Amino acid sequence: MSKPFPLRNLEYKEHIMPANQACQGCAGSIVARIVSKVMGPNMVRQQVACCGPAFMNVRTPTIYGEVFEGAGAMMTGLSRAFKRLGRDDIIVTGIIGDGGTVDIGFQGLSAAAERNEDLIWIVYDNEAYMNTGGQRSGATTRYARTTTTPVGSLSRGKKERKKNVPLMVALHNVPYVATASVSFPEDLIGKLAYARDLEGFRYIHISAPCPTGWAFDPRNSIKVGREMVNAGLWPLYEVLGGETMQLTYKPKELRPVKEVLKMQGRFRHITDDEVEEIQQEVSYFWERLKAKDGNSFF
Numbered sequence: 001m002s003k004p005f006p007l008r009n010l011e012y013k014e015h016i017m018p019a020n021q022a023c024q025g026c027a028g029s030i031v032a033r034i035v036s037k038v039m040g041p042n043m044v045r046q047q048v049a050c051c052g053p054a055f056m057n058v059r060t061p062t063i064y065g066e067v068f069e070g071a072g073a074m075m076t077g078l079s080r081a082f083k084r085l086g087r088d089d090i091i092v093t094g095i096i097g098d099g100g101t102v103d104i105g106f107q108g109l110s111a112a113a114e115r116n117e118d119l120i121w122i123v124y125d126n127e128a129y130m131n132t133g134g135q136r137s138g139a140t141t142r143y144a145r146t147t148t149t150p151v152g153s154l155s156r157g158k159k160e161r162k163k164n165v166p167l168m169v170a171l172h173n174v175p176y177v178a179t180a181s182v183s184f185p186e187d188l189i190g191k192l193a194y195a196r197d198l199e200g201f202r203y204i205h206i207s208a209p210c211p212t213g214w215a216f217d218p219r220n221s222i223k224v225g226r227e228m229v230n231a232g233l234w235p236l237y238e239v240l241g242g243e244t245m246q247l248t249y250k251p252k253e254l255r256p257v258k259e260v261l262k263m264q265g266r267f268r269h270i271t272d273d274e275v276e277e278i279q280q281e282v283s284y285f286w287e288r289l290k291a292k293d294g295n296s297f298f
């Protein structure tokens with residue numbers, strides 16, 4: 001099980017350069033910075049089409065430019081090639097968007113997980129295809145307004161609920177799966193450090209609020225991320241060895257989802273009934289997670 005990493009002990013060096021072209025308040029860029037600190041100089045990073053080129057000015061090698069759907073296959077090839085060269089010290093790490101993970105890259109993710117390839121798949125989840133203008137993805141929360149799920153007389157935003165990919169990956173029986181949030185850095189770093197030192201397929205899905213796409217003031221990225229977790233919209237847990245699920249953060253009581261939804265312009269239109277629908281889904285899932293805490297997750 002991972003342990004929260006006290007930030008005062010942080011001795012990790014920066015591997016990311018200060019300037020980038022990210023939007024103000026981009027939480028994805030904070031994820032990139034933290035991941036590269038924890039993985040260190042031996043990280044070889046896989047990137048596919050996403051906001052990454054804007055925010056990832058990393059000193060360590062990056063492989064970028066193959067097809068959007070190809071992260072799983074590319075990382076498999078890299079990992080095996082480095083092993084063949086005797087470079088067991090290299091950490092092949094993908095920093096991939098939610099679109100490149102839960103939708104278009106999913107078959108490659110599933111295939112690499114099934115083969116238990118030795119790599120780390122990090123998702124920064126901004127809940128849409130942000131780099132191309134904010135189209136909905138399978139990771140978008142229900143009722144969110146996106147550019148492909150507008151709000152008008154015929155549409156109330158996204159109809160479907162968020163796809164639960166961390167649990168799907170856990171069903172592949174891989175060594176490590178975790179959810180995390182950019183707003184809980186001690187938990188996040190603890191999970192990254194734990195995953196770094198394991199072998200086999202590791203998956204960490206990180207909530208990364210996007211002020212541009214979610215329509216909130218850029219100064220509130222960390223606050224919105226924290227309230228998503230406190231409301232149970234993004235619970236923090238890990239699944240060890242494809243079996244045991246541990247909650248890593250257990251608020252005594254969840255905050256009402258309405259509070260954090262109302263902080264975001266993408267939900268400005270939603271009615272009390274729609275909020276209640278989301279609340280019911282969230283409360284149900286939270287009760288299920290609590291019941292399984294410390295036990296098998298399925």
Ligand SMILES: Cc1ncc(C[n+]2csc(CCOP(=O)(O)OP(=O)(O)O)c2C)c(N)n1
Nearest residue numbers: 049050051068097098099100128129130131
């Ligand atoms: C096969 C293919 N389809 C579509 C695109 C266009 N495209 C480039 S980046 C992107 C969005 C990526 O979304 P996500 O993975 O969520 O990352 P984010 O942009 O949010 O960082 C899209 C649709 C592409 N490059 N290749």
